[in-house]
Amino acid sequence: MKAKVVLTIPDSLREQAEHLIAPNPESRMRAVIGWASDNVDRREGPFAAGVFNLDTGACLSAGVNRVLSSGCSVAHAEMMALMLAQQQAGVVDLSQKGRFVLTTSAQPCSQCFGAIPWSGVAALEFGADRGDVEAIGFDEGPCPDDWRERLEQRNIRVHGPILQTEAVAVLQEYARSGGDIY
Numbered sequence: 029m030k031a032k033v034v035l036t037i038p039d040s041l042r043e044q045a046e047h048l049i050a051p052n053p054e055s056r057m058r059a060v061i062g063w064a065s066d067n068v069d070r071r072e073g074p075f076a077a078g079v080f081n082l083d084t085g086a087c088l089s090a091g092v093n094r095v096l097s098s099g100c101s102v103a104h105a106e107m108m109a110l111m112l113a114q115q116q117a118g119v120v121d122l123s124q125k126g127r128f129v130l131t132t133s134a135q136p137c138s139q140c141f142g143a144i145p146w147s148g149v150a151a152l153e154f155g156a157d158r159g160d161v162e163a164i165g166f167d168e169g170p171c172p173d174d175w176r177e178r179l180e181q182r183n184i185r186v187h188g189p190i191l192q193t194e195a196v197a198v199l200q201e202y203a204r205s206g207g208d209i210y
């Protein structure tokens with residue numbers, strides 16, 4: 029019986045994200061979409077996310093979908109970014125360390141939507157929307173129709189779609205490459 033789970037992002041992604049300053053939604057989304065495209069080149073899911081300080085633009089963590097390489101269905105980009113941000117900040121609740129935004133290349137699935145309130149982020153930014161993700165066959169799960177309002181009610185601002193055309197292009201690149209759909 030296994031007693032340990034290890035999840036990692038590629039070293040090259042960490043190096044790109046480590047000194048990144050992205051002070052506005054478009055610059056953050058452009059970075060995240062680039063990471064998602066790199067992940068398609070690695071034959072992984074076409075999704076990426078990052079956690080950024082809203083006041084300084086500094087990138088705290090980067091995540092990409094690692095479901096296939098890790099063999100873990102939970103290893104979505106948003107989960108990777110949130111877990112790494114919490115490890116980096118040394119707190120479970122990021123609001124204790126400042127105002128942070130989770131920027132993700134696509135609207136969170138039901139799992140990631142569910143994880144956001146406990147992370148302590150102050151805002152969510154997304155690129156492609158649910159319809160874009162489902163159009164290439166991915167299952168977004170049972171998100172409530174009023175998911176945006178549910179986050180807003182918890183004082184988490186929601187912005188998106190941002191750079192939707194560019195975000196959708198990565199999804200289509202993945203579909204064209206014949207990547208696994210799950």
Ligand SMILES: [Zn+2]
Nearest residue numbers: 104137139140
């Ligand atoms: Zn997810």
